[in-house]
Amino acid sequence: MGCCSGRCMxxxxxxxxxxxxxxxxxxxxxxxxxxxxxxxxxxxxVVILGLFGAVQYQxxxxxxxxxxxxxxxCWNVFVSCLYLDLGGLSKDSHILSLGVSSHSxxxxxxxxxxxxxxxxxxxxxxxxNPKLTTVLSCWLQYQYIEVLHCTMQLLVSLPGVxxxxxxxxTFSEEESYYK
Numbered sequence: 275m276g277c278c279s280g281r282c283m284x285x286x287x288x289x290x291x292x293x294x295x296x297x298x299x300x301x302x303x304x305x306x307x308x309x310x311x312x313x314x315x316x317x318x319x320v321v322i323l324g325l326f327g328a329v330q331y332q333x334x335x336x337x338x339x340x341x342x343x344x345x346x347x348c349w350n351v352f353v354s355c356l357y358l359d360l361g362g363l364s365k366d367s368h369i370l371s372l373g374v375s376s377h378s379x380x381x382x383x384x385x386x387x388x389x390x391x392x393x394x395x396x397x398x399x400x401x402x403n404p405k406l407t408t409v410l411s412c413w414l415q416y417q418y419i420e421v422l423h424c425t426m427q428l429l430v431s432l433p434g435v436x437x438x439x440x441x442x443x444t445f446s447e448e449e450s451y452y453k
Contacts (some may be wrong), residue, residue, distance in 0.1 A: 280440040281328055284336070287434045288325040294430060295321060298423055313349055317342070324438065333445040340438040343431050350424040350431070357417040357424075 295318050302310040320342040327335025356363040 280437050280444060284328045284434070284437040284441050285325060287430060287437060288321050288328065288339075291321045291427075291430050291434065292318065292325070294426055298427070301423075310353070317346055324434075328441060331445055333442050336438050336442050336445070340435060340442065343435045343438065347428060347431050347435075350427045354421050354424040357420045 295314055299311065299314040299318065302314060320339055323335050324339025324342075327333065327339060352363075355361050356367075
């Protein structure tokens with residue numbers, strides 16, 4: 275086995291996906307985005323399963339990873355369309371917080387170069403209320419940061435689909451050879 279085999283590339287892609295998914299999970303927790311938190315959590319579990327399947331030569335786990343990648347790609351396209359207000363979707367809706375809270379993306383108030391101003395209120399003098407904070411300007415608007423997260427996930431997922439197909443076919447050939 276060479277160092278650039280399909281199996282090694284799948285292991286590398288799963289590792290990168292795991293790192294980027296954990297990073298995304300942290301920022302979704304900070305923004306109380308409940309739907310992405312649940313989907314990211316399931317994604318992390320499936321990527322670990324796919325990583326285990328690639329390391330242990332278990333094609334069933336790699337197939338589960340492959341099937342999940344199609345769902346994951348659709349999810350990231352949906353989130354991108356939501357933040358870009360495409361297809362009748364709106365970034366101002368509470369779809370991602372499941373209607374439980376009025377929170378939005380953490381990046382909305384904390385993006386790179388964002389300057390925010392708190393409105394005066396008696397009950398929130400010492401606390402930061404997201405409803406009473408207005409963002410004056412940002413270098414990069416929050417919806418584009420979220421779309422960049424989705425794009426990064428798509429750029430790692432698409433080669434993951436290709437390499438997992440290759441690894442499953444390689445494992446199947448090896449299994450039939452040894453039978």
